[in-house]
Amino acid sequence: MxxxxxxxxxxxxxxxxxxxxxxxxxxxxxxxxxxxxxxxxxxxxxxxxxxxxxxxxxxxxxxxxxxxxxxxxxxxxxxxxxxxxxxxxxxxxxxxxxxxxxxxxxxxxxxxxxxxxxxxxxxxxxxxxxxxxxxxxxxxxxxxxxxxxxxxxxxxxxxxxxxxxxxxxxxxxxxxxxxxxxxxxxxxxxxxxxxxxxxxxxxxxxxxxxxxxxxxxxxxxxxxxxxxxxxxxxxxxxxxxxxxxxxxxxxxxxxxxxxxxxxxDGRKMSKSMGNFYTLHDLLEKGYRPMVIKYLLLSMSYRRRLNFTFHGLEEAGENLEKIHCAIERIKRAKGVDDVEKIAMKALKKFEKVMNDNLDTGKALKIMEELSDAVIGMEPDKGSSRKILETFRTMDSILGLSLFKPF
RNA sequence: GGCGGCGUACCCAAGUGGCUAAGGGAGAGGUCUGCAAAACCUUUAUGCAGCGGUUCAAAUCCGCUCGCCGCCUCCA
Structure with a gap:
């Protein structure tokens, strides 16, 4: 619920x-x-x-x-x-x-x-x-x-x-x-x-x-x-x-x-204080839109989020890891039956989303799934299941995971 | 002054009463390497702002104190 x-x-x-x-x-x-x-x-x-x-x-x-x-x-x-x-x-x-x-x-x-x-x-x-x-x-x-x-x-x-x-x-x-x-x-x-x-x-x-x-x-x-x-x-x-x-x-x-x-810097980003970045500012510095979005989603909306370039870099690395995992699974030709991992991840994902839409935890679950998957050789059925799971998560978070990173 | 939030290692951060306090990043040491990078391994909080209380048991619950932040007629 x-x-x-x-x-x-x-x-x-x-x-x-x-x-x-x-x-x-x-x-x-x-x-x-x-x-x-x-x-x-x-x-x-x-x-x-x-x-x-x-x-x-x-x-x-x-x-x-x-x-x-x-x-x-x-x-x-x-x-x-x-x-x-x-x-x-x-x-x-x-x-x-x-x-x-x-x-x-x-x-x-x-x-x-x-x-x-x-x-x-x-x-x-x-x-x-x-x-x-x-x-x-x-x-x-x-x-x-x-x-x-x-x-x-x-x-x-x-x-x-x-x-x-x-x-x-x-x-x-x-x-x-x-x-x-x-x-x-x-x-x-x-x-x-x-x-x-x-x-x-x-x-x-x-x-x-x-x-x-x-x-x-x-x-x-x-x-x-x-x-x-x-x-x-x-x-x-x-x-x-x-x-x-x-x-x-x-x-x-x-x-x-x-x-x-x-x-x-510990202060609210606001127009009146002038301490803000526009999307354009960050794109110009070479950051990709989905990386910025990843950072914005990395904390529950009910908590303050401190913007730093270090945080932005980390967001980029985490997003890249997920992309790598997806690419790997697309080409997987292993024999391991690991469907359960995908199903468990989706269940956890829904649980944290049901709890007042905690996107920060939802991203962590995606990262965990990516980590798990990178060390595996899943069979065809499992691969399909894992990709499906990523697709479902992506349809909710909108991170364009299936487009080139 | 009123209402609310936060304070966990050098930094970010999980933890919502019960196994030795997750995970990243950075740092240090190492493996590999002609050197470097990458990768991998090891390591980093007798303690969770402070003090007191409740409890068999507290980062977690209660009270007080300190510090930072948000709103109290621009604002997402």
Whole structure:
């Protein structure tokens, strides 16, 4: 039985789907700059989640949004003298290329925030009608956090009531204060030509409402799994829950999964600190995409992973070993009946994957199988079985083991 | 200050109450070799941040202390 750690309960829970199609929503990239490999740690994990669910026989619908309108994107476009669309199109294209390089399956839907303004308006109106939002003096529509008594349930934060209003995607000094956040931001000069004329007035969507609108449109008001990095727990996912409660009276997702950060020099790899590598950076240094992916998978997603070049080298060696083992087995003409080893390995593999998708241990099991196999002369039947096992594991981890290394 | 995570050898790391604490990497010694590399062999924690407690038994459970990190309105 598959168990997943649910941030909401802070417990591992048995995965029981709501219906015959498992709905998964993942917060995708903000497409105003290159995604870094810390971002990809999350996307790689999500890919394995989807692949594993399919392996277990579930039908899955995965939705991954592209945040293509927000403060930073607007500011960046302005600075670079581009339109918002030119900027986000460019980075979206790069993102899709990176996904392909890392052998990540495309989501079933890649909704863009700018293409969902009518849905966004619709959901804001519901929230207003239900009494969970109000209009500020300048026309900005704010979510009234004081009306939502389950605020803080996901992040487990005890927040202090306050009167602050947050209009832009700002970050301030007043921490631990409950603030009302913008659902619809009225037009400001620095928005330039980024605005929509709507029945809520001239303006643009708030950052948080985009996800509520898109997940609801593509997966309904209640779906199975919502995934993202831990830094999204608060405020982003907390607000998504609040918004969906305001509009539809329920928490949109049964399970909330959060990946821990990729660290560098003991610190979180982040855009704002500038201590990151993009996929492109590492490819340029000569590292192969699958080696990078191997490193990203080498630790359970619930644990922090410290990025080092030494670790990357080791990942490369381990991956090479597995490739060698597969090549050897392909040509094996021995007489040993060693089918059992393959079956045992697969069993162990499933066991660790069932335990909250521990890809780090799963990789170790693959390495052990490779080590075992390298010293053997398996017969034809065993060879076929071993190759099948590797193929199955590869279909879940997506490491392109059967392509030239 | 609140919530959470982590601390096992020089480095990474497994370990989830019970045989002498996995495995890699690096280092040291060796086999082989004209030398080197590769490969292979040997070796490296009376001890798991510290202190106290529970127990027949603790790296593992409990309490306290120290240190590092994450979140507490940019962020995967």
């Amino acid at each position: 598959l168990k997943l750690f649910n941030t909401l309960s802070r417990k591992k829970e048995e995965f029981q789907p709501l219906s015959d199609v498992v709905g998964i929503y993942t917060c995708g990239p903000s497409v105003y700059q290159y995604a870094h490999i810390g971002n990809f740690r999350t996307f790689v994990f999500e890919d394995v989640l989807v692949r594993y669910l399919r392996f277990r026989g579930f039908r899955v619908k995965r939705v991954m949004n592209l945040t293509d309108v927000e403060d930073k994107a607007i500011a960046t476009a302005r600075k670079e003298g581009k339109t918002l669309q030119e900027l986000t199109e460019y980075y979206s294209r790069i993102f899709f290329e990176d996904m392909e390089k890392l052998n990540l399956l495309p989501a079933d839907v890649f909704p863009r925030a700018t293409e969902h303004v009518p849905e966004i308006i619709g959901i804001i109106k519901k929230i207003v009608d239900n009494g969970y939002a109000y209009r500020g003096k300048d026309g900005t529509v704010y979510y009234d956090v004081s009306r939502f008594n389950r605020w803080g349930e996901l992040s487990h934060l005890k927040l202090v009531p306050g009167k602050k209003k947050i209009k832009r995607d700002e970050w301030g000094e007043d921490s631990a204060i409950i603030s009302d956040f913008a659902l619809w931001k009225s037009y400001e000069k620095e928005d330039g030509n980024v605005f929509w004329e709507t029945e809520l007035g001239k303006g643009r969507p708030g950052w948080h409402i985009e996800c509520s609108a898109m997940c609801t449109k593509h997966l309904g008001t209640r779906f199975d799994i919502h995934v993202g990095g831990v830094d999204n727990i608060f405020p982003h996912h907390e607000t998504v829950m609040a918004q969906n409660f305001g509009a539809f009276g329920e928490n949109p997702s049964k399970y909330w999964l959060h990946t821990r950060h990729l660290m560098i």
